[in-house]
Amino acid sequence: MDAVIIAAGYGSRLASLSPSKPLTPVCGVPLIEIGIRQAAAAGVTRVVVVTGHRADAVEAFLADLSQRVNVAIEPVRVADWSKPNGYSVMAGASRCAGDYLLMMADHMFDSDILAALLKVGSETRDVTLAIDLDTTSPLVDPDDATWVKTNADGFISAIGKTIPVWDAVDTGAFLATPRLAEAIATAIAAGKSGSLSDGMQWLADRGRAATYEVGGAWWMDVDDPRAHALAEELAPRHLTAAFAPT
Template identity: 35%
Template structure:
């Protein structure tokens, strides 16, 4: 029986420029959707899935962000902030900032993503700890902004290509991963001029046939990168309260 995954890394170092430009002043994880913050939805899903330690990688306005996050952490979860001084670089550098803190495979996502809790459960249950496991969505017609989405090409349960500009693709990367510790080595190899994206690291692992696709089926997710995405997520959540009932707290 494989060891349960108990660590999660959430990337929050970006500036959220497209939402800021539209007048939003709060960091994206603290934006309210249907009466709750984006982060509260994620932390509930992680708590339900048995995650015990959450590492948040911060950058711009770290102090204000952490001040807003800490009251949302349940007693069952330990929060560890990690500051990325190179937050203006791509998100692969934020992943590498967490390297020294992890000793086992871990769940990875972004602070501006919403997931139906069963997606986290599925990914943790099906993940193989020696490979990179990516939650993918094959419902291409349901993607809010397909042009901007991270596209993947699969062969069976393998991801063979990943990029936003793929012309031949059959699924979308949802931004939820279970990563082996070796993923850090691939990110280091993918660096160019001291910088790399998360997708660069995934692409490097695909070349070695070590990236698995885990299909989320009919489950729902949404990233919150633009005002349109925010409105779309709010519409779903307003009509589907059962998707995100708060997790029970310890007595």
């Protein structure tokens, strides 16, 4: 199974700690390495990393990392990394022949979440998003979270940072089919900005965006110095694959 990791953005809220968000270390291990190690522990054998800001440094690190962790890593550089993240999803998806695990470089996941996602694909869904029903967790930043409203069948009815009603939070991990990139492109053609949420909403409106509830498994978004400090404290307890000796 392939994974696509989005690592192109500037990461302004972490800029005081590191010039590159994906290379920001947590307990000495860069975020992008943590993500790749956790994905490999879940069963991923090839990772496409979409780069942009400080791409040369990120890609040089990935070349070395591929040798150290024995995982095929393919960087794909986007020309304009200031565009919404849906453009990065489309770039990464273009290098995958079929379904793929989609992750954000600044999110960390218990490998159980990722392994479970790899098993939930079906003909009834074009994308499955890992969601957390604990929307008041101290690890969730309400000012930056992407919220999710689900229906009675557990499918997504609405998704976005500003939706008025929600019952879950987007963890940043997805099992995607090629239809997700197609949905983002369709949303752009209809006048949307090109965010991942635009494509997700397009699929949700058609009953094709499913969810997987993480059920207490550990994850967090490392998006600012406060979250980074929490990650340094908590991540080694939960992400054993990422911090295993090499």
